[in-house]
Amino acid sequence: MDDARGPVGPVHAPELPKWRRVLRRITRITILLAVVSSPFWGRALLRSMDFFRVRRVEIEGLRYATPDEIVSRLRVDTLASVWDDVSPLEARVAEHAQVRAVRIKRKLPGTLVVIVTENPPVALVNTPRGLIVVDADGDSLPVDPTRIDVDLPVLARKDSLLLRLLAETQAEEPALFARVSEVRRAGRGEIVFELPEFRILADSAVRAARLGEVLPVELDATRRNWRPRELDLRFRDQVIVRLQSP
Structure with missing residues (x-):
């Protein structure tokens, strides 16, 4: 007997209900927060992941100093992770005569945002x-x-x-x-x-x-x-x- 069925195409998994998609997203965020909040192994694990390598640096608050002057003081290499301790970076930028205060925050997955308060000329x-x-x-x-x-x-x-x-x-x-x-x-x-x-x-x-x-x-x-x-x-x-x- 001939098979009356047509050609078999790719089989797609049924779309998850909206509540399950939301639950999955919450679970991922919860896991990430749990890893980040761990004082020892969590940050070390994240630092070892290529996903969190620093790929971009954003500078905010500059008028007189140039972004190149700030970036050169950061000395961030290609192996740096956004989860590395930023205190040494802030200390190096703060040595610039034009900088009154500096704060560095992370923008996941791979961006450091350097927020500079300049020392204004008078x-x-x-x-x-x-x-x-x-x-x-x-x-x-x-x-x-x-x-x-x-x-x-x-x-x-x-x-x-x-x-x-x-x-x-x-x-x-x-x-x-x-x-x-x-x-x-x-x-x-x-x-x-x-x-x-x-x-x-x-x-x-x-x-x-x-x-x-x-x-x-x-x-x-x-x-x-x-x-x-x-x-x-x-x-x-x-x-x-x-x-x-x-």
Whole structure:
């Protein structure tokens, strides 16, 4: 008797119910977490697996330093695993003068994410070698002004009081800080802030919050069609406006 059945094709396993697929996924995650949480053999087992070799490094938070500078300090080779201890990597990156803080996290299966908090530059200081970029402590930073636009106030020399005040203004009054082109000491314990439109006079005890009081005064002067030449903060609870000559 002839076989009436047609040709036999590939046999597919029936699709699992949705609840079983979800259960299987949960089981896999649970096993992975159990391995990861093991203080001894779990991490060692994961480090030995090619699946978790480092294949990519992502850098976040950079503005002044370059990614190449950070990656070169990591010194991650082709045998490194994302489960290796990242403390030595963080320590090497933290040695960079531009880095204030660093944290490394894992993105499975093979990516390290380096999150950098930079040490912000606050001024350009005149030196016999030309202008150098410095931070709030007066330390030179490896910032190349020919590569990165560093529009910072200029100081004639390193001055801890002025640098501290600039750093405070940068943090609390960034809109005003961005407009300051030069800061210098004047006679009798006074400080002069040069802006494109006018100058600010203050005493050496001035704080960033007090400097910020010039902004609403400037706005009011603009509404009145005044052209300020000088805003004087040396008098308690007042801002004296001196106008340009007609």
